[in-house]
Amino acid sequence: GAVVSQHPSWVICKSGTSVKIECRSLDFQATTMFWYRQFPKQSLMLMATSNEGSKATYEQGVEKDKFLINHASLTLSTLTVTSAHPEDSSFYICSAGLEYRAVSTDTQYFGPGTRLTVL
């Protein structure tokens, strides 16, 4: 099956610094990628939809200036957490769809996640 990778798998940073997380589709092109965050023992919450070559669509309540998303190619999307604070500590997971359609029955392929800890 299709493979999605994330880098780094975990990161620890100081409060106030910025952290970049990469999401790559290894063996397919992904027009659309999705970014989720997951707090301990909670479910995944969609943060934003990343479309190649255009601006990301953020879910309500997600600060677009804090969580910068760039989808510069069909195999790479990045999430940058700017001026990170301890409350940003979470598990960030990306996923990639094979293609974007108005009515889609395809599955999404999920990355292994990135554990962010902000001290």
Added chain:
Amino acid sequence: KQEVTQIPAALSVPEGENLVLNCSFTDSAIYNLQWFRQDPGKGLTSLLLIQSSQREQTSGRLNASLDKSSGRSTLYIAASQPGDSATYLCAVRSDGDKLIFGTGTRLQVFP
């Protein structure tokens, strides 16, 4: 706004039992529903995908059913094993390509 709820939140059973995990969603206008497995600190593994026109899907000891009109899905696990211990998430696709996830069921199967 689509909301997805899973019951029970946690389940602990002895090995060999047959299990039923429940998922309910508020908006029946969905494209499909998926069940995922998540091990602690790991990403998601897709288990079963049910299209909106289908009633059930089976894979090995897993069987998932979908009743779209009532907004419900169940995941049936036969002859549970300790290796089945994980968090099980259901997710529905109802708005473009967005997946809305349920609250999850943490399953522990003990020997």
